Amino acid sequence: xxxxxxxxxxxxxxxxxxxxxxYPPVDRSQGVVxxxxxxxxxxxxxxxxxxxxxxARVEALRGVDFAVQRGELLAIMGRSGSGKSTLLSLLxxxxxPSDGQxxxxxxxxxxxxxxxxxxxxxxxxxxxxQQFNLLPILTAEENVSLPLELGGMAAGEARRRAAAMxxxxxxxxxxxxxPSALSGxxxxxxxxxxxxxxxxxxxxxxxxxxxxxxxxxRRVVSLLRELVEKRGQTIxxxxxxxxxxxxxxxIVHLRDGLVESEDxxxxxxxxxxxxxx
Ligand SMILES: Nc1ncnc2c1ncn2[C@@H]1O[C@H](COP(=O)(O)OP(=O)(O)OP(=O)(O)O)[C@@H](O)[C@H]1O
Ligand SMILES: [Mg+2]
Numbered sequence: 001x002x003x004x005x006x007x008x009x010x011x012x013x014x015x016x017x018x019x020x021x022x023y024p025p026v027d028r029s030q031g032v033v034x035x036x037x038x039x040x041x042x043x044x045x046x047x048x049x050x051x052x053x054x055x056a057r058v059e060a061l062r063g064v065d066f067a068v069q070r071g072e073l074l075a076i077m078g079r080s081g082s083g084k085s086t087l088l089s090l091l092x093x094x095x096x097p098s099d100g101q102x103x104x105x106x107x108x109x110x111x112x113x114x115x116x117x118x119x120x121x122x123x124x125x126x127x128x129x130q131q132f133n134l135l136p137i138l139t140a141e142e143n144v145s146l147p148l149e150l151g152g153m154a155a156g157e158a159r160r161r162a163a164a165m166x167x168x169x170x171x172x173x174x175x176x177x178x179p180s181a182l183s184g185x186x187x188x189x190x191x192x193x194x195x196x197x198x199x200x201x202x203x204x205x206x207x208x209x210x211x212x213x214x215x216x217x218r219r220v221v222s223l224l225r226e227l228v229e230k231r232g233q234t235i236x237x238x239x240x241x242x243x244x245x246x247x248x249x250x251i252v253h254l255r256d257g258l259v260e261s262e263d264x265x266x267x268x269x270x271x272x273x274x275x276x277x
Pocket of ligand 2: 084085086
């Protein structure tokens with residue numbers, strides 16, 4: 001059971017069991033953030049995204065509806081070009097949909113102006129990418145404290161929090177190393193710490209294991225799984241790897257810009273094992 005207060009309304013809600021995907025409709029008719037909005041960190045409604053014009057027009061997303069529960073690790077799978085990265089950039093407010101809506105904790109991202117959306121990204125969304133995107137001239141600790149310092153936090157406090165995050169991802173001993181002195185797996189753990197240091201409502205990870213060997217990739221995903229178990233972190237993870245997806249609570253399959261199906265991890269793993277047998 002969770003108890004919380006959103007916009008001054010106290011609410012008590014029963015969290016649905018993990019793996020459930022028959023979402024009740026969200027009622028925003030009274031201008032009140034509903035119980036569902038407290039349970040669902042992210043929701044999309046009829047999300048569409050087209051690029052280009054005329055013959056060059058590509059419909060990357062063609063009406064995507066899904067919701068991410070609080071404290072859930074959701075994996076998104078699908079062939080190359082199926083719209084996974086496009087979806088993640090809309091979920092994170094990095095790009096705007098051609099049609100449809102994204103709700104972050106019940107708030108319609110379309111209702112925000114550019115400055116508010118930038119602030120929302122900095123304060124409430126953590127991103128992890130395939131290319132780790134660490135700043136090469138900064139140490140691990142400076143990379144992690146940067147988002148806090150950019151947000152106006154005093155340097156000492158930002159460094160203290162960065163050190164705690166590096167400890168959480170098992171990188172304390174390497175905190176004074178620059179990225180080039182770290183292995184790929186270590187750089188990705190620093191990137192995870194940097195994404196988490198702002199205490200985001202949701203962590204969005206686009207193929208975070210794509211540049212890592214299989215064993216290192218699994219360790220990074222195990223770390224994400226631990227963050228869900230121990231801290232209740234909500235995570236959306238794009239992956240091509242069925243064994244990575246098997247660590248998720250639920251898997252959404254995209255095909256040609258649409259949600260094709262949803263699975264529990266056991267189903268994905270068993271069809272993968274059948275395919276490799
Ligand atoms: N900025 C853009 N301009 C034009 N077309 C784009 C743009 N971004 C994506 N697309 C097209 O939209 C479709 C979906 O792309 P997207 O990058 O979301 O796929 P993906 O599922 O992430 O693929 P991959 O597994 O290769 O990363 C593709 O056909 C792609 O070419
Ligand atoms: Mg992609």
